[in-house]
Amino acid sequence: MTTISHIHARQILDSRGNPTIEVDVTLDDGTFGRSAVPSGASTGTHEALELRDGDKTRYHGKDVTKAIANVNGPILDALKGKPISDQRTIDQLMLDLDGTPNKASLGANAILGVSMAVCRARAGVEHKPLWQSLADQFDVSTPTLLPMPMMNVINGGQHADSGLSFQECMIIPTGVATFSEAIRAGSEVFHCLKTLLKDAGYTVSVGDEGGFAPQVKNAEEAFDFLMKSIDVAGYTGKMQIGIDAAASEFYKDGSYDVDGKPMSSSELTDYYVSLCDKYPLISIEDSHSEDDWDGFSDLTARLGGTHQLVGDDLLVTNVERIQKAIDAKTVNSVLIKLNQIGTVSETVDAIKLTQDSGWTAVVSHRSGETEDTFIAHLAVGLRTGQIKTGSLSRTDRVCKYNQLLRIEEQLGSKAEFSSPF
Ligand code: PGA
Numbered sequence: 001m002t003t004i005s006h007i008h009a010r011q012i013l014d015s016r017g018n019p020t021i022e023v024d025v026t027l028d029d030g031t032f033g034r035s036a037v038p039s040g041a042s043t044g045t046h047e048a049l050e051l052r053d054g055d056k057t058r059y060h061g062k063d064v065t066k067a068i069a070n071v072n073g074p075i076l077d078a079l080k081g082k083p084i085s086d087q088r089t090i091d092q093l094m095l096d097l098d099g100t101p102n103k104a105s106l107g108a109n110a111i112l113g114v115s116m117a118v119c120r121a122r123a124g125v126e127h128k129p130l131w132q133s134l135a136d137q138f139d140v141s142t143p144t145l146l147p148m149p150m151m152n153v154i155n156g157g158q159h160a161d162s163g164l165s166f167q168e169c170m171i172i173p174t175g176v177a178t179f180s181e182a183i184r185a186g187s188e189v190f191h192c193l194k195t196l197l198k199d200a201g202y203t204v205s206v207g208d209e210g211g212f213a214p215q216v217k218n219a220e221e222a223f224d225f226l227m228k229s230i231d232v233a234g235y236t237g238k239m240q241i242g243i244d245a246a247a248s249e250f251y252k253d254g255s256y257d258v259d260g261k262p263m264s265s266s267e268l269t270d271y272y273v274s275l276c277d278k279y280p281l282i283s284i285e286d287s288h289s290e291d292d293w294d295g296f297s298d299l300t301a302r303l304g305g306t307h308q309l310v311g312d313d314l315l316v317t318n319v320e321r322i323q324k325a326i327d328a329k330t331v332n333s334v335l336i337k338l339n340q341i342g343t344v345s346e347t348v349d350a351i352k353l354t355q356d357s358g359w360t361a362v363v364s365h366r367s368g369e370t371e372d373t374f375i376a377h378l379a380v381g382l383r384t385g386q387i388k389t390g391s392l393s394r395t396d397r398v399c400k401y402n403q404l405l406r407i408e409e410q411l412g413s414k415a416e417f418s419s420p421f
């Protein structure tokens with residue numbers, strides 16, 4: 001049985017130039033697996049703890065040397081010689097070693113780096129692509145569904161200086177037949193949008209997730225640009241739109257500040273309903289602030305039968321919060337981020353609970369990313385059917401789409417693709 005012979009973590013940079021952790025796992029037969037951990041900007045307060053040194057004289061306090069020391073010391077000691085056949089056992093050993101509810105002792109970044117690198121090493125031993133190995137490890141029988149990409153072509157909120165309150169305006173090519181055609185549609189619309197913004201006198205530099213960051217006056221103006229670029233590119237009726245409002249970021253003292261307009265929770269709900277009347281807006285993530293459960297529930301009562309309402313900061317890939325939301329019908333979809341919870345097996349538990357309840361699961365990148373394409377494999381291996389991993393620019397974003405193009409090619413005639421809407 002193949003066992004872990006060595007684990008080594010190092011500090012590398014993420015796409016925003018901040019330190020993050022990369023882990024190499026070596027097995028006793030010489031097989032090796034590597035993975036790198038992403039980092040958010042609009043993080044939910046209920047996420048597992050990302051351990052940073054806090055020494056302001058180095059990397060503005062963002063060093064991760066303590067997390068690295070936890071991998072190279074106690075985690076290595078606990079896992080050395082252990083078989084890798086069962087991911088849950090590996091993850092549980094780290095959870096036991098940490099002993100806190102939010103991974104505050106070792107750091108979710110330390111634990112996740114090891115968890116993902118072990119998955120990669122296992123895939124190497126099995127001589128399987130990672131998506132296939134994940135599917136086999138977690139009993140998914142048909143990992144043949146390519147996910148619908150939600151492509152974030154206009155960036156706002158904490159990810160850009162556009163001034164737009166909503167963090168992400170995404171295009172969703174629901175009317176095309178294959179994943180590669182979805183990427184083609186995204187790219188063509190992205191370039192039409194660039195021309196339209198330029199012609200209107202806006203800047204076309206990009207934000208953290210590779211989307212444009214024009215200083216538009218409000219969401220309607222951003223949506224009008226999206227609709228026009230979809231039209232010019234020839235995809236009228238074949239593309240819908242989605243947003244991640246990331247509303248915790250514009251909520252303060254009981255009020256939401258939406259593009260300069262103060263709104264109560266119920267006024268914000270009315271605003272979303274009016275936007276859905278006017279635009280083909282099909283998916284709304286984090287419509288309300290992370291603890292405004294009533295705000296989410298009210299919107300779900302009004303739009304839940306026809307629209308996808310996604311919980312991100314609200315649910316933080318945490319099965320307890322997801323179960324609470326299922327019981328209370330708070331939303332009808334869950335955003336899945338590995339580093340919000342901190343191990344691969346807990347992430348899979350969150351996906352399965354979501355799927356078993358008849359909700360949709362959307363695998364997601366973070367705004368601070370690396371060249372690691374783990375989430376592309378996760379989306380196919382767990383048959384989630386949806387992914388959001390940014391725009392059609394910046395290698396930290398397109399590397400995930402490119403990996404999915406390779407998987408589509410590997411699957412050949414077995415590849416499935418369909419609109420979840
Ligand atoms: P984050 O943004 O990685 O900055 O949290 C992504 C999201 O909110 O979905």
Ligand code: ZN
Nearest residue numbers: 244246286312
């Ligand atoms: Zn979000």
